[in-house]
Amino acid sequence: MLTPEAIAFREEARRFVRDDVPRELVLAMDAEQVQYPREFLEKAAGAHLLGARFPVEYGGRGLNWVAEAAALEEVGVLGTALACLYSLPSIVGEAIVRFGTEEQKRRYLAPTLNGVLTTAEGLTEPRGGSDFFGGVTRAHRDGDEYVLDGQKRFIVGAEGADYFMVYARTNPDAPAHESMSAFLVDRGPGVKVEYVYGLMGTRGGGTGRVRFDKVRVPAANLLGREGGASEIFYRMMVPERMTSAAGALGMARAALEVAADYSTKRKAFGKKIKDFQAVSFKVADSLTQLDAARGIVYAAARAADEDRDPALVRRLVSEAKKFATDTAWAVVNNAMQVMGGIGYTNVFPVERLMRDTRLIMIWTGTNEIMDLIIQHEYYAERKAGLETRPRSVEADAREADKVEEKVYE
Numbered sequence: 001m002l003t004p005e006a007i008a009f010r011e012e013a014r015r016f017v018r019d020d021v022p023r024e025l026v027l028a029m030d031a032e033q034v035q036y037p038r039e040f041l042e043k044a045a046g047a048h049l050l051g052a053r054f055p056v057e058y059g060g061r062g063l064n065w066v067a068e069a070a071a072l073e074e075v076g077v078l079g080t081a082l083a084c085l086y087s088l089p090s091i092v093g094e095a096i097v098r099f100g101t102e103e104q105k106r107r108y109l110a111p112t113l114n115g116v117l118t119t120a121e122g123l124t125e126p127r128g129g130s131d132f133f134g135g136v137t138r139a140h141r142d143g144d145e146y147v148l149d150g151q152k153r154f155i156v157g158a159e160g161a162d163y164f165m166v167y168a169r170t171n172p173d174a175p176a177h178e179s180m181s182a183f184l185v186d187r188g189p190g191v192k193v194e195y196v197y198g199l200m201g202t203r204g205g206g207t208g209r210v211r212f213d214k215v216r217v218p219a220a221n222l223l224g225r226e227g228g229a230s231e232i233f234y235r236m237m238v239p240e241r242m243t244s245a246a247g248a249l250g251m252a253r254a255a256l257e258v259a260a261d262y263s264t265k266r267k268a269f270g271k272k273i274k275d276f277q278a279v280s281f282k283v284a285d286s287l288t289q290l291d292a293a294r295g296i297v298y299a300a301a302r303a304a305d306e307d308r309d310p311a312l313v314r315r316l317v318s319e320a321k322k323f324a325t326d327t328a329w330a331v332v333n334n335a336m337q338v339m340g341g342i343g344y345t346n347v348f349p350v351e352r353l354m355r356d357t358r359l360i361m362i363w364t365g366t367n368e369i370m371d372l373i374i375q376h377e378y379y380a381e382r383k384a385g386l387e388t389r390p391r392s393v394e395a396d397a398r399e400a401d402k403v404e405e406k407v408y409e
């Protein structure tokens with residue numbers, strides 16, 4: 001499914017992950033000795049690996065989602081914190097590329113892809129993440145500036161990022177979907193990290209709660225139009241969820257490889273454990289699920305690349321996020337079972353991958369929210385009759401004409 005260009009890009013990412021990311025960094029982040037690995041982003045930018053979908057003139061490579069998904073699988077083997085930091089330029093960059101002014105592209109996007117600036121996104125608020133449009137952070141216009149007040153929580157890069165993409169309510173009286181705007185907010189006066197979370201996994205990414213206290217944001221940093229946050233939000237959900245989905249493949253693959261190799265060496269009852277079907281069938285099942293997940297991720301990537309109907313892209317991307325992250329969790333769990341007790345220790349990285357993987361079913365929209373979107377789009381497709389049905393299968397029942405038996409109410 002990959003073009004030669006995408007394969008070459010994946011190889012570059014694989015080399016970077018193998019040769020340029022020291023194990024000491026991964027371990028120090030997990031031990032919370034590092035709270036924001038800026039040098040990782042600088043190195044990734046130096047290797048020209050950030051925001052590869054974006055135009056060359058801003059530091060991208062003009063590649064597509066399929067290529068980026070292939071690279072993200074490689075970065076995913078490093079775990080959620082590094083994969084997330086790697087993904088943020090792609091997520092925030094989508095909003096800037098699609099909705100930003102030329103000045104915003106030059107001042108924020110290009111330096112982000114070049115590793116000079118680092119970015120974070122502030123969507124989630126203490127009173128609710130799934131209920132995005134219920135957010136209460138506010139901004140009002142004051143001359144050439146907006147004054148921003150509120151707080152965002154669970155922000156990866158709260159500690160360390162140079163600027164935040166933040167959504168705020170600019171017209172509290174308007175219907176929720178028309179009441180918000182998006183801003184690029186520099187770290188500066190009034191921006192304060194109030195709390196850094198102790199996390200089960202995904203450590204070292206500086207995840208915290210950020211307060212914005214009467215922060216003065218130049219009007220030139222409004223993204224898109226005032227009140228136009230919903231169109232940006234829906235657009236950003238493509239990279240938000242594609243990156244989660246593709247990164248999940250790497251985490252699952254890494255755990256499976258460790259466990260499969262272990263099963264070829266570990267003996268019990270005089271046999272290598274891989275010779276017990278209870279073990280090797282877990283490997284087979286995991287591999288099948290992983291390949292299926294990769295398939296759905298690439299299908300969603302291709303739909304996004306071809307700019308297909310936004311509703312279809314939304315459904316496929318949501319399916320990819322849900323399926324790939326559920327699969328990653330199942331595969332990592334199988335890997336731990338295959339390894340027995342030693343899998344539960346920090347002698348092997350499977351326990352870290354398990355702690356990381358638990359998050360991905362929750363963030364970037366929980367998998368329940370993915371279900372909400374998937375069913376919504378599917379019912380809408382059925383109602384609109386978008387799928388041409390070559391045959392009325394409902395009629396293929398012996399008593400299909402017994403309409404008096406087809407009671408619906």
Ligand SMILES: Cc1cc2nc3c(=O)[nH]c(=O)nc-3n(C[C@H](O)[C@H](O)[C@H](O)COP(=O)(O)OP(=O)(O)OC[C@H]3O[C@@H](n4cnc5c(N)ncnc54)[C@H](O)[C@@H]3O)c2cc1C
Binds near residue numbers: 131
């Ligand atoms: C480590 C970490 C990093 C994160 N990074 C970022 C970040 O960088 N930027 C950012 O903005 N956010 C970030 N998040 C936030 C994350 O996206 C949210 O936690 C997530 O969207 C869920 O929101 P919530 O925690 O408020 O849960 P809630 O919205 O309170 O949901 C609680 C439960 O209710 C369910 N639920 C809610 N509404 C519905 C519904 N309509 N139908 C069915 N079930 C429903 C949910 O599925 C969930 O099971 C991060 C979170 C964590 C833990």
